[in-house]
Each structure stands twice: as C-alpha cells, then as structure tokens.
Amino acid sequence: MDPAWIFAYVLLGAGTGFMAGLFGIGGGGIMVPALTLLFIAQGFEAEYLVHLALGTSLAAIVPTACASVFTHHQHKAILWPVVVRLVPGIVVGTFAATFVAAYLPPVFLALFFSAFMFLVAAQMLLNRVPSPANQLPGVLGLSAVGTAIGGVSALVAIGGGTMTVPFLTWCKVRLPSAIATSAAVGLPIALAGAVGYAINGASVLGLPERSLGFVYWPAVVCMAAASLFTAPLGARLTHRLPIPLLKCFFAALLVALALQMLWTVLTG
Incomplete structure (x- = not known):
C-alpha cells in the first residue's frame, strides 16, 4: 500500500482514538x-463503499475500545454490573443489524448515518440532557435497551456512546461513570458488528484485496495501531478536564462530516 494511504489511516486512527x-x-x-x-x-x-466503511470502522474500534476500557477501569469508573446486563441485548441487536445493513443500498445507509449524526450534534450543542429522575431498569429492561443501542450502532458504526451516555445520565449515573461504562459497552458492539459485516460481505465480489467481507484490513491495522496510543490519553482527560467546549467542537465536526458523507454518496 502507498505510504500516503498508510499515513492517512494512521492519522485518522489517532484522532478517532483520542x-x-x-x-x-x-x-x-x-x-x-x-x-x-x-x-x-x-x-x-x-x-x-459505505458497507466497507461501516465494517472497517467497527473492526478498528475493537482495539480502541480495549485501550479505553483498560484506562477507565484503572479509575474504577466502570459500572460492570450494568455492562453485564446490557451486553446480551447489545450483541443480538448489533449482529442482527449487520444482516439488515447488507441488503440496504448505500444511499439509505448514508442518509441514516447523517441523520443520526445530526441528532447527536444537536444534543451536544443544545446540551439537552433529560432530568435525572429515573433509576436504572432491571435485567429485562437493560437487555431491551442494549438491543436498541446495538442495532442502531451497527447501522452507523459507532461504539454506542452517543446513546449509552445520555441513557445512563438519565438514570442518575454520574457523567464520568456513564462515559466509562459506555466505553466498556462499546467493545462487544464493535466485536459483534465487525464479525457480522465480515460474514455478510464474504460472498460479495469486487471488494478490494486484503478485505475480509466488508472489513478492509490494511486500514484497520493502521488505524488501530495509532488509536492504541491516543485512546488512553483521551480517557485520562475525561477524569481531569471539563469538556463542554470540546463537545461543541466535536458536535460541529459531526455536522461537517455528516454533510460531507451526504455529498460524497449523493454526488458520487
């Protein structure tokens, strides 16, 4: 692979890991x-293109999630009982959604992805967090929530934090613990999603060399290698710095990327 592409993937992995x-x-x-x-x-x-981007993204998230979880666990911020109750539904929802995504046209996936990113950005910019008046639901309730989070996460290739964090804070979980728990939840989402996209793209012709289904491994390796160094840095800052201004910048970035995604797919 051309060194320029390697550098591009490493740079992308470093930024997303942080x-x-x-x-x-x-x-x-x-x-x-x-x-x-x-x-x-x-x-x-x-x-x-979009299927390949979704599968590759989820595969690259796996090592990033591992590094992030390890750092948050060192701060004793992860609510492991909550993670255990969310995981069964998350795995089912994520894996099942990859089979749905395999039959959806790229334009629909791009529209769904962009709409979801707009909603996430709006939530960040408006800072509209529901009043913490609810308690965490029981095992069945958390399993149902996990299934929904996993299904949407597979369609937009996210670790679930954009849904898990607001849900946990709504249930009276402190923000640092919500972020840490969300990071732990992101690992099974990424694993189930990557496996699902690999399986569903296994019989597809015309994919690039060194791909396993809808997972392009050269990009995964480059991005993962960089993210392993930057994800712990971001996790440490979670427990040290206020992040309202960073949320605004991140929300603006999401809007720009969603618009770029729409432009690329609709005009390509």
Whole structure:
C-alpha cells in the first residue's frame, strides 16, 4: 500500500482514538465518512463503499475500545454490573443489524448515518440532557435497551456512546461513570458488528484485496495501531478536564462530516 494511504489511516486512527477515550464513543462518526472519502480516492467499488466503511470502522474500534476500557477501569469508573446486563441485548441487536445493513443500498445507509449524526450534534450543542429522575431498569429492561443501542450502532458504526451516555445520565449515573461504562459497552458492539459485516460481505465480489467481507484490513491495522496510543490519553482527560467546549467542537465536526458523507454518496 502507498505510504500516503498508510499515513492517512494512521492519522485518522489517532484522532478517532483520542475522541473515543474522551467521550466514551467508538469513533465511527469520524471514521465512516473519512473512510468513505479515502476509499473513493483509492478507486474502490462504489456500490459497497459505505458497507466497507461501516465494517472497517467497527473492526478498528475493537482495539480502541480495549485501550479505553483498560484506562477507565484503572479509575474504577466502570459500572460492570450494568455492562453485564446490557451486553446480551447489545450483541443480538448489533449482529442482527449487520444482516439488515447488507441488503440496504448505500444511499439509505448514508442518509441514516447523517441523520443520526445530526441528532447527536444537536444534543451536544443544545446540551439537552433529560432530568435525572429515573433509576436504572432491571435485567429485562437493560437487555431491551442494549438491543436498541446495538442495532442502531451497527447501522452507523459507532461504539454506542452517543446513546449509552445520555441513557445512563438519565438514570442518575454520574457523567464520568456513564462515559466509562459506555466505553466498556462499546467493545462487544464493535466485536459483534465487525464479525457480522465480515460474514455478510464474504460472498460479495469486487471488494478490494486484503478485505475480509466488508472489513478492509490494511486500514484497520493502521488505524488501530495509532488509536492504541491516543485512546488512553483521551480517557485520562475525561477524569481531569471539563469538556463542554470540546463537545461543541466535536458536535460541529459531526455536522461537517455528516454533510460531507451526504455529498460524497449523493454526488458520487
């Protein structure tokens, strides 16, 4: 692979890793539109660009999530009983949604992705967090919530933090613990999603060399290697710095990337 592409993937992985650790998100909001642009520039088959970006993003999130979880666990901020109750539904929802995504056209996936990113950005900019008047639900309730989070996460290639963090804070969980718990939840989402996209793209023709289904491994390796160094840095800052201004910048970035995603797919 050309050194220029290697550098581009490493740079992308470094940025998304830092954001993943800082906000408890998977980084798909940044990776998917950026990967789509990079894949177009490399001349990959247009029909499966978004699918390939989604699967590659989820696979790259796995090591990022591991590094982020380890750092948050050192701060004893992860609510492991909550994670255990969310995981069964998350795995089912994520894996099932990859089978749905395999049959959806790229334009629909791009529209769904962009609409979701706009909602996330609006929530960040408006800072509209529901009044913490609710308690965490029981096992069945958390499993149902996990299934919904996993399903949406697979369709937009996120670690689930954009839904998990607001849900936990709504249930009276402190923000640092919500972010840390969300990071732990992101790991099974990424694993189930990556496996699902790999399986569903296994029989597809015209994918680039060194791909396993809808997972392009050269990009995964480069991004993951960089994110392993930057994800712990972001996770440490979560427990040291106020992040309202950073949230505003991140929200603005999400809007820009969502618009770029729409432009790339609709005009490509």
